[in-house]
Amino acid sequence: MAPALRAAVIGCGNVAGNHADAYRDLPGVDLVACADVDPARAARFAGRYGAAASHPDDLFGLGLDLVSVCTPHPTHEAVVTRAAAHGVHVLCEKPIATELGAAARMVAACEAAGVTLGVAFQRRFWPAARRIRAAIDDGTLGVPVLGHTSVLLHRDTSYYTADAWRGTWEADGGGVLMTQAVHNVDLLQWYMGEAVEVTAAHAAFRHGAVIEVEDTAVATVRFASGGLATLAASTALTPGLGTRVLLTGRTGASAELAEYPEGSEARIDLWTVPGAETATTPFGTGLTADLPLSRINGALAPFHAQLIADFADAVRRGRRPAVTGREAAKSLAILTAAYASAAGGRPERVPTLNEEITA
Structure with missing residues (x-):
């Protein structure tokens, strides 16, 4: 039997509970750590799951196989690229980033490191x-x-x-x-x-x-x-x-x-x-x-669980997850064009991830 995948959650806010619950209940996966920039919040959250509480700066020294990134949107790039540098597979909460250049750097870093990048579009x-x-x-x-x-x-x-x-x-x-x-x-x-x-x-x-x-x-x-x-x-x-x-x-x-x-x-x-x-x-x-938002997150938990099970299986089998980083960047590209159009008062072409990667 293959050893259990060692998983962690970084960012211990509301949606992180869906990820932690899924890892806890998924056969062949051990939730070993939960990290947050707020040590008290990390300790409270980790205590619910019998996991170690960690600071994000220390997380990637724990021998992880995969990590869920549940931090605020603009921080996704730094966390994902750091995970890639340590050879850790990454499941990132939506949106993948707040600007397409960041998404391109995340995708490029994971592809160069040979790690899987998935994004949580559980719907x-x-x-x-x-x-x-x-x-x-x-x-x-x-x-x-x-x-x-x-x-x-x-x-x-x-x-x-x-x-x-x-x-x-x-x-x-x-x-x-x-x-x-x-x-x-x-x-x-x-x-x-x-x-x-x-x-x-x-x-x-x-x-x-x-x-x-x-x-x-x-x-x-x-x-x-x-x-x-x-x-x-x-x-x-x-x-x-x-x-x-x-x-x-x-x-x-x-x-x-x-x-x-x-x-x-x-x-x-x-x-x-x-x-x-x-x-x-x-x-x-x-x-x-x-x-209330807590009940909304709870109602979506079964679909987070399916997405996370698919992601863990993709890591084990070396296949693509249901929603890759490249796929998730497509919705961000549409929003990029929408914000540019609203600012400029004119139609905007939808940019592509490859344009950002090769820029």
């Missing part, structure tokens, strides 16, 4: 999300020609004031697009393929007094296939209306993936394939109070 593991992907692949929907994603959520002021870095360009990298909608942008490009141009606008309608980034954004996206899509995202709703991704393929069939309330397992809300079932319950029926 790809929803069974409904995979059913839509399969319907594209087998021709049931055909190549998507029209898409829409909406991310219509509630965040109150306390969400943004809980940590000093939240809602800032420097430390958060953006607002609703970068922090919440990136999951749906990832799904949209997974379904529709390479994005080539974005036109976008954004504003802070409700939270402008406490944040410097956007709480509301809209965009149109053009794809290399000729397909077109729209996006609407906001954290200014009370209550939130959840998220959705709607696609129409060349066959004329449509499918919609609906997540309501936020954090619940998404369902297929619309399925207009001839001869198959049609709509299920209407999206947003029976509005309820928003779930």
Whole structure:
């Protein structure tokens, strides 16, 4: 029997619990350490799992095989490249980075070191999300020609004031697009393929007094296939209306993936394939109070667990994980173009990771 993989979590905030729980429960993996720049938080978190508490500066001397990076967005590059230098495989929380150049350096460092880089887009593991992907692949929907994603959520002021870095360009990298909608942008490009141009606008309608980034954004996206899509995202709703991704393929069939309330397992809300079932319950029926963030993270834990099991298996077998660093950079490239378009008031070409790597 192969020895257990030695795993660690760096950054002991809310989402780190999903990673630690998955490692604890995964056969063939031992969670050996948890690290944070706050020693007290690292000690509390590590104590829940019987792991060693560590400072990030000391973590990579512990003989790790893999590490989950759950630190604030702009710190991902430094942690991932350091892990690569020590030969440690890395699973990074989304977004992979806040600017495409950083993502390129992360990918290049891991590829040069021969380590696996995966990114936590756990919503790809929803069974409904995979059913839509399969319907594209087998021709049931055909190549998507029209898409829409909406991310219509509630965040109150306390969400943004809980940590000093939240809602800032420097430390958060953006607002609703970068922090919440990136999951749906990832799904949209997974379904529709390479994005080539974005036109976008954004504003802070409700939270402008406490944040410097956007709480509301809209965009149109053009794809290399000729397909077109729209996006609407906001954290200014009370209550939130959840998220959705709607696609129409060349066959004329449509499918919609609906997540309501936020954090619940998404369902297929619309399925207009001839001869198959049609709509299920209407999206947003029976509005309820928003779930607290702790419950949202908890509801997503089973899909984090599937993603982490896939990542550990990829490390063992030397194969690609479900979401590689290169794949995760595609959603960041779309957001890069969206922010540039909003700033310049004109359409922007979507940059590519290879352009950044070879620059």
